[in-house]
Amino acid sequence: MTTPESAPRTLLERVSPPEVAQRPAARDGLEWRPLSAADLPALERLVAACERIDDPPYRTTAAELSETLFEGESRDPGRNTITAVAPDGSLVAYGRVRVLPGDEGMVRAFLGGGVHPDRRRQGLGREILRWQTDRARQMLADAGRDTPLRIATYVDDGMTDHAQLLAGAGFAPLRYYTDMRRDLALPVPAPTALEGSLVVEPWTAELDESIRVAHNEAFADHWGSEPQTPETWREGTPTSLRSGASS
Template sequence: MTLEEPPLRPPGDRESAPASLPAPPALEGISWRGLDRLDLPALAALVAACEEHDDPPYRTSEDELAEDLFDGSACDPDVNTIAGVTADGALVAYARVRALPGHEVNVRVFLGGGVHPEVRRRGVGTGLVAWQVARARQLLAELPPQVPARIATYVEDGMGDQEALLRRAGFEPRRYYTELRRDLALPIPATTIAASLRVEPWTQELDDQVRQAHNEAFADHWDAEPQTPEAWQEGNSHFAPEWSFVVMDRSTDRVRIAGYLLSGRYEQDWPAFGYTVGYTDLLGVRREWRGRRVATALLTTAMRAYAADGMQYAALGVDTESRTGAFGLYEGLGYVPTRSSVLWSIEV
C-alpha cells in the first residue's frame, strides 16, 4: 500500500506554540512528574509490562531507554518527559518528546511512551498524547523556522487502539516500513565485485568516513537529515562492530569508501522473535558505485558473519516506498517480509 506524499507546510506556517501544557489525567494515588535517571529500573519494568501485554516483535532494553531519554544531545528529561508515579515509586505511564538532531532539511519531533495495561481505558493515553503534542509544538517554536517540520511516531502493525488514539489527536499515516528476514540455513550466494573494490571490516578509525559516506548515500532519500559527528555516535549501545563492513575502492592512491553496512545485536528481542538474528541497521552505497553489486557483497558478507556466530536469520527494515530498488535486491537474496510499521505524523 502506498500513499501520495503530501508536501510539508511552508516554513513559517506553523501554529503558535501553547503557553502552557495540558494537565495529565487525575488518577487516585498517582502523581505526575518528569523522569529521572534513577527511574530507569521502574521505567524498564513499566515498558516490560506494556510489551508483555501488547506483544510487539521486539523488546526494549534498559540501555535503549537510557539512550532515548537521558543520553542523547537533545534529551532534557526535566521538561521533555512526564510520568505517573505511585506512592511506592512504581511507574504506571510515561511519555516523552524528542527533537531529532540536524535541522538542514526539516525539523522532527518524535513521541514515545506507554501506559500500564492495568490503567488503560481511563483517558491516560489520550491525555499524554495531548501533552506530547503541546510540548512538541513548544520545541518546534525553538527550532529553525526556515525549514518545515513534523511531529511523528511509529506504530507497529496490529496496534489498532494506538492508531485510533493518534487519529483522534490529528495524526495521519505518512510512510510505511517493512521488516524482512532471511533464513541463514539457506545457501548464501557468492558475490563477485571488481578487483579494485574490497569488502573489509569496519574499524573505529574509518567511522567518521563512514558517516560522511552515509550522508552522501542518503542525501536523496526521503526525510534524510545529514548526520553530525555528535548525532552519529548516539544510540549505539547495540552496535555490533564484528558484523559491520565497508567496501573500499582502492583503484587509486586516494582510497575511498564505496559502501558500508552497520549491524546491531539486539539479544533482548530474540525471545520475542523465537529465533536469533543479526540485524542490518544501516546499508548505503554512494552514488558513484551504485549498480556495481556493492550492496550485494556487503549483505552476503554480513550474512556469513551472522551465520558464523550462530545466528539463525539475517534481518533488516526497508522503506516500502523507497525508489532505490532495495526491495528487489533483498528479495533476490532470499529476504521475505515479516511485519510492518507506519510513521504517523502531524505536519506542522
Template sequence: MTAMTSTLAPIAERAAPPATLTPPTAGGLTWRAATREDAPTWLALRNLIARADAEPYVETLEEIEEIFEGAWRDMAADSLLGFALSTGSGADGELVAWAQVERPPGDVTEVRAFCWGGVHPDRRGEGIGRELLAWETGRARQMLAASGKDVPARIGVFAEDDGPASKHRLYERAGFGVRRYYSDLARPLTGPDATPVPDVALSGSLRLVPWSKDLDEATRLAHNDAFRDHWGSQPQTREQWAQRAGFAPEWSFLVVDEAPDVDALLASPDTDPDTAAALRAGEPLVAGYELAARYTEDFAVRGYSFGYTDILGARRAYRGRKVALAALAAGMRAFAADGMERAALDVDTANPSGAHGLYASLGYVKTSGSRMFSIEL
C-alpha cells in the same frame, strides 16, 4: 530556500505552541520528569507494555540509559512519568505511564519532533493515554517553534501494524494521519530454506573492510550522503551518530574507495560540503556500509537468533557498483559464522533505492510491519 518553503509561514506561527503544558489529570496520577535513576523502572514498564501489545522486540537498559546521554535532549522538559499514588512512604508509587518527546538536532530541510509514550495495560480506558498524547503534542509544538527553522515540520509517532487498534484510533483522533509504512524483513542463514550468501566482486579501487573506529566519521558522512534522497531522513550530527545501543562492530563492514577520483567528486554538484572538506583534507572515503546490531533480548520474542543490519547504504555517486550488496553479504556471513539462525533488517516500503527488490532476491521476507503517523506543519 526552495519555492515550497518560501511560501510557508514562520515555524513559530505554524507550530502554534501552547504557552504552558498541563500534565494529565486522568487516572489520579502524580507526574514528574524522568531521571537517570528511573531507567530500570522505566525499562520494566516499557517492556511490560511491549509484551502486552505483542510487539516484536523488547528494549534494554543500555537503550534507556542512552536517552540521557544526548546533550540535545532536555529530559526535565521533554519527559513525563506518571505514578500511582504512593502509600504515604514518601516514595513514588507504581510507574504506570510515560512520555518522551525528541527533536533531532541535525535536521536541515525539514524539522521534526517525535513522540513516544505508553500506559500500563491495567490502567487503559481511563483517558490517561489521550491526555498524555495531548501533552506530548504540545511539547512537540514548543520544540518545533523554538528550533527557529523555517522549513516544513512534522510531529511523528510510530505504531506496529498489528498493535492495538485503540492506539491507532488514539492517534487519528488527535489529528495524526498515516504517512509511511515500514517492513521488518528476515532471511534464514541455516537450514533447508537458506539460500547461499552471494559472492560480490568489487571493481577498481573499491575494497571491503571491517568497520573500525578510525573510519567511523567517514562512515557518518557516507550515511548522510546516502540518505539525502530518502523520505524523512535528515543528516546525523556526530553526537547523534555516536548513540548506537546494541552496535555490533564485529558484524559491521565498509566499502572504501582507496583511490577516489577527488577532482570529479569535488566538481560534482551532488558532493555535499562535509564530504568535500574531507576529500580536500585527504580523509578516507567510505562508499558504502553495513552497520549491524546484536539484540540478544529479542531472540526469545522472535523465536530465533538473528543478526540485525541496522543501517545499510551507498553513496549516491557509487550506486550501481554493488557496494551496499558487498557490505550486506559480509554482514550475513558474519552473522552465520557466529551461529545466528537468520539475518534481519527493516526497510521503508517506499525506499527510492530499489532496496525491496534487492532484499527479496536475497531471500528476505516480511516478518512484521509498522507505520508512522504524523501531523504535517
C-alpha cells in the same frame, strides 16, 4: 505584492505553541512528573510490559532507554519527558518528545511513550499525547527555523491501541517501512565477491565516522531524510554492534 490574507504565516502562527505544556491533572493516586535516570529500572519494567502485549520486532534494554532519554547534549528529560507514578512507586505510563539536532530541510518533533496494558483505556494515553503535542509545538517554535515542520511518531504492526490513540487525535499514516528479519539459526552464506576494488569488511569503530558521512551523502535526496549527526548516528547503531566494534 502580497495582501494580509496572502502573506506567509509566521513561525509562531504556523506552530501555535501554548504558553505552558500543562501536565495532566492528578487522579487515581497518580503523580505526574518528569523522568529521571533513577527511574530506569521501573521504566524498563513498564516498557517490557508494553512490548509483551504490542509485540514489536525488537525488545528495548535499559541501556537503550538510558541513551534515548538521558544521554547526549540534545536531551532535556526535565522538560521533555513525563511519567505517571503509582502510589507504590511503579510507573504506569510515560511520554517523551525530541527535536532531532541535525534536521535541516524539515524540523521534526518525534513522540514516544507507552501506557501499561493494565491501565489502558482509562484516558492516560490521551492525556500524555495532549502534553506531548503541546510540548512539541513549543520545541518547534524554539527551533526558530523557517522550514517545513512536523510532529511525528512510529507505530509498529500490532500496536493497535497506539494506532487508535493517534488516529483519534488527528494523526494519519504518512509512510510505511518494512523490517526484514532472518532466522539466526540458519548458516550465514559467504559474501559474494565484488568486482574491482570493493571489499566486504566487518563494521568497526574506526570505519564508523566514514560510514556516517557516506550514509548522509547516499540519503541526501531521499524522501524525508535528514542528515545524521554523530549523536543521532550513534543512537541508530545497535548497542550490541557498537560493543562488538569497540572490543
